[in-house]
Amino acid sequence: MSVIEAKGLNLTFQTNDGPVHALKDVNLTIEKGDFVSFIGPSGCGKTTFLRCVAGLEHPTGGTLSVNGMTPDEARKARAYGYVFQAAGLYPWRTIGRNIALPLEIMGYSKSEQAERVKRVLDLVELTGFEKKFPWQLSGGMQQRASIARALAFDADILLMDEPFGALDEIVRDRLNEEVLKLWNNTGKTIGFVTHSIPEAVYLSTKIVVMSPRPGRITDVIESTLPRERPLDIRDSAEFIAIAHRVRDGLRAGHMDE
Amino acid sequence: MNKLGPVITVILAIVAFWYVAAVPMNVQETLTAAERAGVAVTPDNARARSEAGRWSLVFQNLDALGGSWSVDRARLPSPHQVLTEIYNSTWDEEVNGRRGIVNSGSFSNRSLVYHSGVTLGATVLGFLIGAGFGILLAVGIVYSRTMDRSVMPWAIVSQTIPIVALAPMIIVVLYSIGIGGMMPKAVISAYLSFFPVVVGMVKGLRSPDHMQLDLLRTYNASKSQGFWKLRLPASMPYLFTSLKIGIAASLVGAIVGELPVQRGGLGARMLSGSYYGQTEQIWAALFVAAILAALMVAIIGWIEARTLKRMGMAV
Numbered sequence: 001m002s003v004i005e006a007k008g009l010n011l012t013f014q015t016n017d018g019p020v021h022a023l024k025d026v027n028l029t030i031e032k033g034d035f036v037s038f039i040g041p042s043g044c045g046k047t048t049f050l051r052c053v054a055g056l057e058h059p060t061g062g063t064l065s066v067n068g069m070t071p072d073e074a075r076k077a078r079a080y081g082y083v084f085q086a087a088g089l090y091p092w093r094t095i096g097r098n099i100a101l102p103l104e105i106m107g108y109s110k111s112e113q114a115e116r117v118k119r120v121l122d123l124v125e126l127t128g129f130e131k132k133f134p135w136q137l138s139g140g141m142q143q144r145a146s147i148a149r150a151l152a153f154d155a156d157i158l159l160m161d162e163p164f165g166a167l168d169e170i171v172r173d174r175l176n177e178e179v180l181k182l183w184n185n186t187g188k189t190i191g192f193v194t195h196s197i198p199e200a201v202y203l204s205t206k207i208v209v210m211s212p213r214p215g216r217i218t219d220v221i222e223s224t225l226p227r228e229r230p231l232d233i234r235d236s237a238e239f240i241a242i243a244h245r246v247r248d249g250l251r252a253g254h255m256d257e
Numbered sequence: 258m259n260k261l262g263p264v265i266t267v268i269l270a271i272v273a274f275w276y277v278a279a280v281p282m283n284v285q286e287t288l289t290a291a292e293r294a295g296v297a298v299t300p301d302n303a304r305a306r307s308e309a310g311r312w313s314l315v316f317q318n319l320d321a322l323g324g325s326w327s328v329d330r331a332r333l334p335s336p337h338q339v340l341t342e343i344y345n346s347t348w349d350e351e352v353n354g355r356r357g358i359v360n361s362g363s364f365s366n367r368s369l370v371y372h373s374g375v376t377l378g379a380t381v382l383g384f385l386i387g388a389g390f391g392i393l394l395a396v397g398i399v400y401s402r403t404m405d406r407s408v409m410p411w412a413i414v415s416q417t418i419p420i421v422a423l424a425p426m427i428i429v430v431l432y433s434i435g436i437g438g439m440m441p442k443a444v445i446s447a448y449l450s451f452f453p454v455v456v457g458m459v460k461g462l463r464s465p466d467h468m469q470l471d472l473l474r475t476y477n478a479s480k481s482q483g484f485w486k487l488r489l490p491a492s493m494p495y496l497f498t499s500l501k502i503g504i505a506a507s508l509v510g511a512i513v514g515e516l517p518v519q520r521g522g523l524g525a526r527m528l529s530g531s532y533y534g535q536t537e538q539i540w541a542a543l544f545v546a547a548i549l550a551a552l553m554v555a556i557i558g559w560i561e562a563r564t565l566k567r568m569g570m571a572v
Contacts, residue, residue: 054475055474056471056474056475075474075475075477076477078476078477080475081475082471082472082475084468084471084472085468086468088468088469088472090469090487090490090491091568091569091570092490092491092493092568092569092570093569094569101476101486102476104486105473105476105477105478105482105486106476133569134569135569
């Protein structure tokens with residue numbers, strides 16, 4: 001069953017310097033349980049596409065459906081959790097209360113809030129940090145808390161916009177492993193924006209390679225890697241072959257200019 | 258307490274400058290008093306002296322200046338004279354005076370304690386009105402495009418009118434419709450204190466960035482949820498900063514409001530001091546006003562520190 005379906009999607013921003021073609025003729029189908037990475041240089045529209053799926057931007061042409069609804073309807077039905085580039089935790093709320101924020105807004109009962117906060121903290125391995133304030137946590141832990149916040153309610157889609165872009169590589173490797181584990185445990189459909197080739201190949205079942213001006217899809221790679229992925233899978237020939245194909249796709253996008 | 262050293266140094270420098278400045282400032286009165294006491298001064302008549310420059314008088318009469326710091330009705334009373342006046346019109350008046358609280362059961366209307374109370378009442382009432390009004394306006398400006406465009410220019414214009422010119426009109430108009438007592442002064446205080454609160458609060462309510470607003474959209478949060486859960490808490494540091502400015506402005510407003518009315522208050526003391534040439538009285542009232550302002554700002558600072566600490570945003 002397809003969860004996200006884009007057909008001939010176009011988005012043009014009107015700016016003072018004239019129109020900017022952020023997305024051009026994007027066709028993409030994402031199945032339930034897929035882990036889809038969007039990779040490409042900045043300005044290729046990968047974040048814009050994710051924001052369109054979230055109903056935060058509105059396409060100027062084509063059709064886009066999320067869970068069989070329009071993106072706005074899906075947003076109102078709280079169909080997805082969104083993780084931004086920065087953790088964006090409220091400094092005046094403890095980690096636990098930050099994670100409870102969407103639950104408060106959606107009207108969950110106090111006891112259910114407490115129970116869910118505990119569960120997702122456990123899921124992102126932050127048990128015991130519930131009463132801490134954000135500034136008392138490292139950047140990686142803050143980003144984990146923001147993932148927990150997106151998981152706290154029952155959205156079966158998780159949209160992540162370069163969530164680990166600002167973190168160092170060691171922390172990033174660990175969080176990549178955790179995200180994979182999380183995906184395995186929850187069966188969610190994940191859309192993941194990145195500009196790291198190893199990250200994209202390591203995480204995804206499907207890699208969408210994009211190129212800029214106008215933002216478009218140049219290649220869609222179905223990963224042949226197994227679902228169980230230890231970190232050292234990145235030294236396997238299969239991994240390197242996929243990474244190679246991604247790199248070729250990125251280069252081809254650049255040659256067009 | 259590592260601020261203590263620098264603060265004391267600055268205070269000592271100001272006091273030293275003040276004592277030095279008192280000599281040329283009071284030279285006419287000092288020499289007149291000295292002449293009466295039988296000391297030879299040059300020039301030897303008051304008329305000639307009044308035409309001479311201050312500094313030349315100082316240098317011609319270096320050994321007759323001993324009274325510079327104890328002149329009655331000095332142009333510039335020296336610090337210890339002002340402190341004595343403050344003591345006399347607070348502690349001494351209340352404890353030993355016939356009309357003081359010890360002997361009569363109520364504050365003496367000649368004491369600065371009583372007049373501070375009068376000013377403080379109007380200041381606090383005006384501040385509450387002004388701050389409340391300022392916060393409401395800020396919410397309106399942030400949530401309504403029409404208000405954003407229409408209210409802000411007027412708020413700015415309102416602060417360009419000199420309050421000294423406006424205050425008597427406010428008082429006359431309010432008295433003529435039967436509103437007297439503390440209220441007209443409080444209105445002037447509110448007029449001065451709402452503005453910093455509006456500016457600070459608008460800035461604070463707009464301080465959440467795009468990402469935080471987008472996050473709430475992904476939850477499909479309502480406008481009121483956005484206000485209570487994001488904008489309002491985010492504005493707290495800005496609010497407290499502008500409240501501190503607001504309460505100081507409010508005190509100024511109350512004092513200005515007391516000038517034309519002359520029914521008590523520090524402003525009334527300052528004006529009557531200048532009518533009767535009681536410079537010490539003016540300075541004493543001025544000092545007490547400064548102390549009051551400092552205390553009120555400190556109280557807000559204390560509430561700020563406690564609130565932000567509870568919110569986990571201690572700086």
